[in-house]
Amino acid sequence: MSQGPTVVVAGVGRFGALHARVWREAGARVVGLVDTDPGRLAEVAAAHRVAQTDRDLAALLARQPADAVVVASDEASHADLAVTALEAGSHAFVEKPLALSTVDAQRIADTAAARGRQVVAGHISRFAAPMARMRARIAGGAVGTLCVLRLRRDFSRAWYASFGDRVHPVWESCIHDIDLAISFTGRPVRRVVATRSAAAGEAAPSVVSALLEFDGGVIATIESAWLVPAGAPGTLDDGPLALDGAIVGEAEALGLGGVIKQRLVSDALVEWTGSGAQVPDLSLWPEEDGVVGGALRREVGYAVDVFTGRRAPDVMPLREACWGVATAEAIVSSLDTGDPVRVTAPA
Missing domain, CATH: 3.40.50.720 (NAD(P)-binding Rossmann-like Domain)
Structure with a gap:
């Protein structure tokens, strides 16, 4: 090509x-x-x-x-x-x-x-600069032997009302953090157990908490709640894809030699205006000098390089995306039954 x-x-x-x-x-x-x-x-x-x-x-x-x-x-x-x-x-x-x-x-x-x-x-989160550094630091041994991952991603409750039941929330919100956990470990998940709440409505589980056991022994918790109130500072209120509301999350990696923590929303930039308070996200798709930058631009640039043969599919291997699908499917099954589910990851 x-x-x-x-x-x-x-x-x-x-x-x-x-x-x-x-x-x-x-x-x-x-x-x-x-x-x-x-x-x-x-x-x-x-x-x-x-x-x-x-x-x-x-x-x-x-x-x-x-x-x-x-x-x-x-x-x-x-x-x-x-x-x-x-x-x-x-x-x-x-x-x-x-x-x-x-x-x-x-x-x-x-x-x-x-x-x-x-x-x-x-999986855009892999290409967000803070997450890319976190992955590189874990791989480089900054936390020693990785033991535990904690990942949380909360959405505006208003989004649940408008599109929360379009697809199961595990596939909408949890899939981001499932993929990050896989990218941090480089291993497939072997077993999951999950629980849920219909706190925001009965159409779909608006609160999900899942425990993942990885091949190799790492344990990860994945949590998502579509309960952020309307009064919370917006994170995506303007830019090339404006969404009225907020995504609030954290990622934490704990090992025998250290801990790395990352907040999806940073208060390094806060805007107080007549329309309210914003904490603009500058990592996903900010407009920079008239073009879209951030994680989306890096993700697309990576895909172009993979498709043109200029680089190997190293950041987002298809095998790991398949592992993520198998894990999400198992979480949905565990939510339905309340029982632990063994995960058979694709080869």
Whole structure:
């Protein structure tokens, strides 16, 4: 593949449209857009000057081949769209989660291997600078023998009301920290036990707490609560993807030789204005000198390099994304039954 890979974006909601922008800014050529909403499709195509659009990915790729497909559609469609892209000869960038079942994750991996294509899962937290440093320091022995991980990510309660039941919250919020725990250990999870609460409503569990036992002995706790009140300082209120609300989280690694702690929201920058208080997130997708930067830009740049053969898929190995799917699936099962669940990680 030459410089400036051609890209089709499948799913052009708010995040898909942001992907179209960031891939262009990273040097890719967006040659096609796919979505089931014709109005949204026309709007984003006009904004990004893309001529080829379709409701069906296979149909579009038949007339407009692409080096890569960015899958940014609803979670339930990720596996089928990824396989469609791979079978058409394209690499695939798949927003998190890679799939909603271990079977589908393995189907993606098997198709990628058979077609000789690369798959990058969109676990953006791996590319946030603080998390990347935390991973590097753990790998470099800064905490000695790693023993325990504690990861927490809380969302605004208003988000639960608007989209909290679109997909099980384990796949929406916990999957980020499942993936971080896997990246910090480099090992698959062997057993999970989880509990939940419907504190914010009955549509889906709004509070989840899970205990993970890793191959090798590390223990991790994963917690998520969609209970941050409306009065909390906003973290994503402006920028290229404005969300009215907050994501609040922490990550902690404890070893025999040290401890590393990281807060998702830092009070190093606080804004008090007539509209309230904000603690702007500067790590995910801040706008810098007119382009999108931060973790999203690094993630897309990494994917471009992997797809063009300039680097190995070392930061986000497909195998580890499959481990994350197997772990999330086991947590959902444990939440349903209340029992511990053994995890059979894909090879």
